[in-house]
Amino acid sequence: MTTIYWSKYNVYSMDSNDFLFDLEPKQAYKSVKNLFKTENESADWLRCPSSIDILSNNYYINNPIDISFSMKTDSRAYSEKPHSMNIINFRNFNDKYSIMDYLLTIHLFSEEDLSVSVTQPILNSNSNYFLIPGKFNISKWFRPINPSYMFLNSEYDVSINAGDPIMNLSFNTESKILFKEFYFTETLKEITKETVGHKQFSRKNSLNSLYSKFENQKINKVVLKEIKRSLV
Numbered sequence: 001m002t003t004i005y006w007s008k009y010n011v012y013s014m015d016s017n018d019f020l021f022d023l024e025p026k027q028a029y030k031s032v033k034n035l036f037k038t039e040n041e042s043a044d045w046l047r048c049p050s051s052i053d054i055l056s057n058n059y060y061i062n063n064p065i066d067i068s069f070s071m072k073t074d075s076r077a078y079s080e081k082p083h084s085m086n087i088i089n090f091r092n093f094n095d096k097y098s099i100m101d102y103l104l105t106i107h108l109f110s111e112e113d114l115s116v117s118v119t120q121p122i123l124n125s126n127s128n129y130f131l132i133p134g135k136f137n138i139s140k141w142f143r144p145i146n147p148s149y150m151f152l153n154s155e156y157d158v159s160i161n162a163g164d165p166i167m168n169l170s171f172n173t174e175s176k177i178l179f180k181e182f183y184f185t186e187t188l189k190e191i192t193k194e195t196v197g198h199k200q201f202s203r204k205n206s207l208n209s210l211y212s213k214f215e216n217q218k219i220n221k222v223v224l225k226e227i228k229r230s231l232v
Helices: 026-033 049-056 083-086 185-196 208-214 219-228
Strands: 001-008 058-062 067-071 088-092 098-102 106-109 113-120 129-131 134-137 148-153 156-160 165-171 177-181
Touching: 026 058, 067 083, 067 088, 083 088, 106 219, 134 208, 185 219, 208 219
Parallel strands: 001 177
Antiparallel strands: 001 106, 058 165, 067 156, 088 098, 098 148, 113 134, 113 165, 129 148
C-alpha cells in the first residue's frame, strides 16, 4: 500500500480558496467501469489485464463548478457566469495560441519515491484545446498542481460542467494507493510559495537539481512533519 498525502489549498488566490470544493482524486477504473456496464463478458474490455493495469493507478479530478466563457479576438473573455473568471488566468503563448490556467489546485506528497504524471482526462477530449502535460516526483518536490490548457485558436468558447474531469493523475507504482487529506499550515504555505517563486530565479534548473536542493535543505522532512500533524 502506497500512501499519498493530498490537500486542496489554493496558493494562487488570496481572495478565495477551495476548502468547500470536492477535489479528491477519484479512481479512473471504478468510474469507467460504472460508465460502461455490460452483461456481455466477451465484450467487456475492462476485464482485460492491460486495461486494468493502466486504469487502476490513474485518478482524475472533477470540476466542482460550471464555468463558461467566450474568448474574442480582442483578447478579452466574456462570460454569463462572472464567477468563472475568478479562478482563471490567461497567458499569451504566441500570436496564434494562448494558455488558460484553471486555478483549482491540489498538492500531493509521498514518503516513497513516487512520480505523478498530469495528463488529459481519460475518455474526455476537446479538439479546441488540450491539457498541457507534466510530470514530477512528489517525494522530492512540493508544488501546486492545476490544469493548464492550450487553445488552438484566437477565438474560442469554453464550457466545462460541474462533474467533468479536468485532469488525470497517474502514478508510477503498482501498489494500491491510499489517499490521506491534510490541512495546509502556515509553514506549508510558505514552502509552496517558495517552490513556485523559485523558478523565477532558476528557470534553467533541471528537475533533478531542484530535487537535490529540496532534499539538501531537508525541506522534504519539514513538509512531511507538517503534513502528519495536520491530517484531516
